[in-house]
Amino acid sequence: MRLILASASPRRAELLRMAGIQFDVMVADADETPEPGEQPEDYVCRVARKKVAAVAVQIPRQPVLGADTVVMVDGKVFGKPVDEEDARRMLGVLSGRTHTVITGVCLADPGAQDGAFRTALARTDVEFAQLSRADIAWYVATGEPADKAGAYAIQGLASRFVTRIDGSYSNVVGLPVALVYGLCRNTGLLVS
Numbered sequence: 001m002r003l004i005l006a007s008a009s010p011r012r013a014e015l016l017r018m019a020g021i022q023f024d025v026m027v028a029d030a031d032e033t034p035e036p037g038e039q040p041e042d043y044v045c046r047v048a049r050k051k052v053a054a055v056a057v058q059i060p061r062q063p064v065l066g067a068d069t070v071v072m073v074d075g076k077v078f079g080k081p082v083d084e085e086d087a088r089r090m091l092g093v094l095s096g097r098t099h100t101v102i103t104g105v106c107l108a109d110p111g112a113q114d115g116a117f118r119t120a121l122a123r124t125d126v127e128f129a130q131l132s133r134a135d136i137a138w139y140v141a142t143g144e145p146a147d148k149a150g151a152y153a154i155q156g157l158a159s160r161f162v163t164r165i166d167g168s169y170s171n172v173v174g175l176p177v178a179l180v181y182g183l184c185r186n187t188g189l190l191v192s
Helices: 010-018 040-056 084-094 133-141 157-161 169-173 177-186
Strands: 003-005 023-025 064-073 076-078 098-108 117-128 162-166
Touching (some): 010 169, 040 064, 040 098, 040 117, 064 084, 076 084, 098 169, 117 177, 133 157, 157 162, 169 177
Antiparallel strands (some): 064 076, 064 098
16 A cells, blocks of 8 residues: 555655655645634644545545644744735744744554544744844745745755754654654554
């Protein structure tokens, strides 16, 4: 059985490929609207489960992997920016501070008698240098922040702003690969 990645994210696909994990892609259609008062950890796990469920119902008895990532600072959650002004605002808040990247991962375990979904959570702290208005304007103008949680890509041009990380680097990119591998291994799924 091949792993099915329930995501359109090219970053998640590239991380799996780089780790030698074999998979196919089937894009999930899931509502990602936060529920009132929902904690970030609960939110990312719920959305990851919804993505998996949306795909698993179409291909039962297949291992399906889903994930969702957010950036959190001062108890506020930053998803993808809605426009350039939103990206500038997010980067201004992240400037000179430490924030947390949280990813919920879910794996549909076809080998389990209950057809269970296995869920796990990764947290990584990321410290940003102090950004000038010119830094932020330049970075937003590159277009890179447009579809990234927290309005930045650690693996891209924003790498120049990151002064320290504590935790999984791949989690900040969008998928904690070691956590995914552990989930697969614990369910008996051979992925490489």
